[in-house]
Amino acid sequence: MALYRAKSDGRDSYRFFELDMDAKMQIRRTMEIDLRRALTYGEFEVYYQPLITIETETISGFEALLRCHRPERGMVPR
Numbered sequence: 001m002a003l004y005r006a007k008s009d010g011r012d013s014y015r016f017f018e019l020d021m022d023a024k025m026q027i028r029r030t031m032e033i034d035l036r037r038a039l040t041y042g043e044f045e046v047y048y049q050p051l052i053t054i055e056t057e058t059i060s061g062f063e064a065l066l067r068c069h070r071p072e073r074g075m076v077p078r
Contacts, residue, residue, distance in 0.1 A: 001021040001025055034068075034070055034073075043068055043069050044066055046064055046066055047067060051063055
């Protein structure tokens with residue numbers, strides 16, 4: 001994890017492993033597992049949000065938003 005952070009910081013850099021790196025990775029891994037489970041159990045929902053042109057106050061299109069409903073977390077906006 002420290003290696004990837006050093007690589008993202010650019011050349012000639014180094015990073016030491018820090019506990020927060022592991023905590024962030026655990027959160028990311030949990031989210032990944034939850035999303036895979038949500039896909040399996042059909043827990044995704046699509047919401048359509050209108051795009052409105054301010055000048056004419058008319059709907060010019062729609063944006064599709066994918067939401068995941070997790071029983072223990074509620075609505076997850078990713």
